Amino acid sequence: MISQETGDSDSQIDGLSSLSPSRRMPSLMALRCFEAAARLESFSRAADELHLTHGAVSRAVRAVEEELGTPLFERRNRRVFLNDHGRVLFDGVHAGLxxxxxxxxxxxxxxxxxxxxxxxxxxxxxxxxxPRWGDFQVQHPDITVHLVAGGGAVDWGSGIDLALRRNDFDWGRSTHSVPLREERIGPVCQPQKLVQLFAQAADGRYQLRADATLLHSKTRPHAWQDWQKYTSNSPKAYVQQVPAAINLVFEHFYLSLQAASAGLGVAVGPQLLVQDEMAAGRLAAPLGFVADGSQYCLLAPYAWGAGSAQQKLCDWLLQQMAQEGG
Structure with a gap:
């Protein structure tokens, strides 16, 4: 049964092959050379236009003539003129190109x-x-980008072209990713609450008070533990020693930062996300910031091409993040 089907398929292919010589086309590059030479009435000028040598154009035209089995030009006084066959071919090739x-x-x-x-x-x-998006629009008025909020795994089938994420989850090997900036975190609070929440040593360095109210969020539940792990200024297991009564937990991370700027306590803030409020005097980071081992990345379902809108957006993000304090 299998042998019979294979024989039938082979005969069909042979049938197609027997028809192909009469349908065979010269190469597109050869036809481009022919069209330019015919339009400009010169192989040399055609070579200049196509950034080729005179010999390359001549060989291409010869290949077309050999493929079709007939001369296409009359050559007189270093110029070339189409004959009847050449005019027929030129009309079709010129229109097709x-x-x-x-x-x-x-x-x-x-x-x-x-x-x-x-x-x-x-x-x-x-x-x-x-807050920075207006700069992108000024630099790239021809690119339209719709911004949507989303976190975690990306459903590329939903129409999303790009995603800006922190690499705190596995997005799979098939996802194209470009690292943009490392994450740096540190305790932040309202400047007017520094004395209540931090003690200042003789050398001028700050340290969290034992009774400081710590702000947490359900979306980054291990923020304080991560900060302890990556900083040398915080004593081991400090958070666990703080009475539960002075810990406030918020549903989302940005709410904990908002609570810190409102004077409710101390939150762990990423430098990238709090620097504007620090510049405006609404937040202070007395202990500075440390890298927590994660980074922000631009994700896509596949690699984009040079000069594409995706590449321009990526370049802009890299530029903006490089300008921020490190």
Whole structure:
């Protein structure tokens, strides 16, 4: 049964092959050389236009003539003129190349008009990206990007083109990722609450008071433990020694930062997300910031091309994050 099916398939392929010689086309590059030489009536000028040598154009035209089995030009006084066969071919090739160029332009315009959908972690979106977004629009007025809040794993089938995430989860090997900046964290509070929440040693360094109110969030439940792990200024197991009565837990990370700026206690704040409020005098970071081993990355379902809208957005993000304090 298998042998019979294989024989039938082979005979069908042989049938197609027997028809192919009469349908065979010269190469596209050879036809481009022919079209340029015919339009410019010169192999040399065609070579200049196509950035080829005179010999390359001559060989290409010869290949077309050999493929079709007939001369296409009359050569007189260092110029070339189409004969009857050449004019027939030129009309079709010229129209075909023009149609292909129009189609390519149409695709470019569609790509340029396509709005990218960028998913960004909510706190990063609200506290860092949106305040700087006007600069991207000024630099790239031809690129339309729709911003949506989202965290964790990305459903690429939902129409998302790019995602801005911290690498605190496994997004899989197939996802294309570009590291943008390391995450740096530190305790932050309202400047007017420094004396209540921190003690200052003789050398001027600050240390959390034992009765300081610590602010937590359910979306980053291990923020304080992470800070203890990566800083040398915090005593081991300090958070566990703080009475539970002076710990406040918020549903989302950005709420804990908002509570800190309102004077309710001390939160662990990423430097990238609190620096604007620090510059405005609404937050202070007396212990500074330390890298926590994670980083922000730009994700996509596949690698993008050079000069694409995705690459321009990536370059802008890298530039913006490089300008922020490290």
């Amino acid at each position: 023009a149609q292909m160029a129009q189609a390519a332009d149409a695709v470019r315009q569609r790509v340029a008009r396509h709005a990218l959908l960028l998913s960004c972690e909510p706190t990063l979106l609200m506290r860092w990206l949106i």
